Amino acid sequence: MTPTNVLDGIDPQRLGDLLQQARKKMGMTQADAAKVIDAARTTLVAIEKGERRLKPNELIKLARAYGRSISDFVRPTPAIEPFEVQFRSVYQRHDEQEGEINLVIHHFEQLCRNYLELEQIMGAPMARNYPPEYRCDTLPLEAAAESIALAERQRLGLGDSPLPLLRDILELNVGIRVFYLEMPTKYAEIYSYDPQLGACMAINQHHCEERRRWSMAHGYLHFLAHRRKPVLDFDGQYQRRPESERLAEAFPKYFLMPTSGLLRRFTDMSSAHGKFTTTNLFTLANYYGVSIEALAYRMEGMGLLPTGTWDRLRDRGIKVRKVQLDLGLQETVHRPDQLPVHYQHLAIDALEQGKITEGRFADFLEVDRLEARRIAEALRSHSVAMDHESMGLDLRPV
Numbered sequence: 362m363t364p365t366n367v368l369d370g371i372d373p374q375r376l377g378d379l380l381q382q383a384r385k386k387m388g389m390t391q392a393d394a395a396k397v398i399d400a401a402r403t404t405l406v407a408i409e410k411g412e413r414r415l416k417p418n419e420l421i422k423l424a425r426a427y428g429r430s431i432s433d434f435v436r437p438t439p440a441i442e443p444f445e446v447q448f449r450s451v452y453q454r455h456d457e458q459e460g461e462i463n464l465v466i467h468h469f470e471q472l473c474r475n476y477l478e479l480e481q482i483m484g485a486p487m488a489r490n491y492p493p494e495y496r497c498d499t500l501p502l503e504a505a506a507e508s509i510a511l512a513e514r515q516r517l518g519l520g521d522s523p524l525p526l527l528r529d530i531l532e533l534n535v536g537i538r539v540f541y542l543e544m545p546t547k548y549a550e551i552y553s554y555d556p557q558l559g560a561c562m563a564i565n566q567h568h569c570e571e572r573r574r575w576s577m578a579h580g581y582l583h584f585l586a587h588r589r590k591p592v593l594d595f596d597g598q599y600q601r602r603p604e605s606e607r608l609a610e611a612f613p614k615y616f617l618m619p620t621s622g623l624l625r626r627f628t629d630m631s632s633a634h635g636k637f638t639t640t641n642l643f644t645l646a647n648y649y650g651v652s653i654e655a656l657a658y659r660m661e662g663m664g665l666l667p668t669g670t671w672d673r674l675r676d677r678g679i680k681v682r683k684v685q686l687d688l689g690l691q692e693t694v695h696r697p698d699q700l701p702v703h704y705q706h707l708a709i710d711a712l713e714q715g716k717i718t719e720g721r722f723a724d725f726l727e728v729d730r731l732e733a734r735r736i737a738e739a740l741r742s743h744s745v746a747m748d749h750e751s752m753g754l755d756l757r758p759v
Contacts, residue, residue: 371435374411378471379434381409383427383720386729397426428730429720436478444470444553448593462593465544469551469563472540472700475725477558479707482716487703489536489559492516495586497608506608509585510615521622523649527574531562531581532701539577541566541699547596550576552583554591560584566699570692571652578613614659618649627665637665639674640688643681647690653681700726712737 384394395405398419407413415423424431444466480486495512497505514520517534524530531537537560544565549572551563562580564573576594583592587605602610626648630641646656657671685692698705708725711717717725723733 372411373408373414376415376434377409377411379724380415380423380427382724383423383429383433384409386720386723387427389426394423394426397422427720430718433718433721433724444473444551444591448551448553448591461545462548462595465542465548465563466551466593469540469542469553469561472542472704473538473553473555473558473561476538476701476704476707479704479711479725482711483707485707487536487538487559490517490534491536491560492585494588497586502604502608503611506582506611507615507620509582510612510619513581513585513616514619521619521625523622524574524617525650527577527617527650529702531577532703536560537562537581537584538704539564539701541573541697543567548594549596550580550592550594552580552592552594554584554589560588566697569652571650571655574617574650575613575652575655578616579609581616582609582612614655614662617651618656618659620663623649623659623663624665627660642666643684643688643690647685709736 380394384391391405391409392402395402398405400419404413408415408419420431420434424434448462448466476487492513495509497509499505500508517530519530528539532539538558539562542563542565544563544567546565546567549565549568553561555561562577562584564576564580566573568576579594580592583590583605586608590605592609623645626645627637630645631637634641642657642660643653646653649656651659653674654671657666657674660666661668661670705726708717708722711725712719712722719733719737720730722737723730726733726736728736
């Protein structure tokens with residue numbers, strides 16, 4: 362009986378992606394790698410694209426050249442529908458837009474797969490605290506947006522206070538995978554749902570934190586009300602916005618700035634100063650972690666500020682960041698990590714327990730081998746120090 366070739370059961374495109382990542386981390390060109398397997402560069406290109414199957418002896422040679430173990434490339438991976446297919450079927454874009462965002466979507470998909478793989482390696486699946494999808498067809502749009510926002514705050518025990526750690530809330534309290542990724546400026550957020558992965562979001566890393574938080578809330582509404590519909594949010598996307606998108610645009614103002622808390626703080630500030638001042642507006646926006654524009658429009662809509670307040674401030678050429686600095690207001694608290702904290706912890710634990718190699722650890726954290734080794738050595742030093750401290754402890758009962 363002929364032995365089964367393990368590579369026959371591996372997705373060639375997935376294998377090609379892993380080989381390309383490993384090659385780049387070694388600083389090798391495609392021509393360099395092609396010489397390792399005595400092939401033309403075009404052959405190596407085809408292998409990395411998944412268009413040509415790799416032979417077992419070629420994998421052995423490449424793994425050795427890349428300083429990896431064979432298992433780094435042939436481990437089983439979950440079967441997940443490509444995000445690209447979902448988004449292509451939903452959104453129409455120009456060729457240039459298609460090319461620039463497809464790279465981001467592919468990166469996003471890879472990170473989500475990595476996250477699930479780490480959970481499987483560690484036997485630590487992400488806890489999902491998902492509510493049933495909210496129905497929003499029985500109320501006017503603004504009322505529906507506020508109703509869902511209040512219901513979610515109550516469900517998660519958030520009260521009516523600001524949400525400075527929104528990213529952590531969505532990941533740890535709800536179970537949504539949230540990445541901060543580099544995207545072209547006009548793109549704000551990508552949302553997708555897969556039965557295995559659950560809800561996933563990518564937020565534009567280049568945007569300011571106030572806008573990132575708004576984008577997260579926007580994506581959260583799609584999760585709450587249109588869970589299985591993928592969303593790619595970018596400027597100029599709609600000629601006429603569908604109701605689902607208008608609901609998602611209305612939701613953040615109620616979720617990030619609930620009416621009861623905002624009214625209370627407006628009353629307190631007005632009472633203390635005899636009126637609500639521009640300084641109060643800046644202070645309150647900083648308190649909620651939203652832009653001055655978002656807060657001004659919210660308060661105009663509530664009748665707390667005259668209509669056109671923000672337009673007049675903008676037309677006066679007010680420099681928001683300078684005013685914030687003059688008032689001593691700190692930038693909105695945020696964690697800029699591209700990768701979620703839980704994801705990083707899983708990768709570190711897997712390395713410490715010997716369940717992944719340094720090379721695979723480098724892939725998961727998207728660093729080069731030298732940086733991965735530095736992190737690994739720091740972790741081992743920390744573990745040794747902890748062991749010595751434990752040995753020095755008197756654990757006898759008092």
